[in-house]
Amino acid sequence: MLDKRLLDVLACPRCKGPLEYDAGQQELICRGEALAYPIRDGIPVMLVAEARPLSPPPAPQDRPA
């Protein structure tokens, strides 16, 4: 479990924005940039190189099935 006080001091290394804790995925989410930073062994990995882009919302049906 991530310490809430830790979450308070963490910010996105790219945009310095606030992060959201995803307990299920064990990730820290930057909503503004749709990036997810992994948490490994309880330690947030605040590296842009380690972040993964969040999957975009399902696209409208603009391509053939």
Ligand SMILES: [Zn+2]
């Ligand atoms: Zn960010």
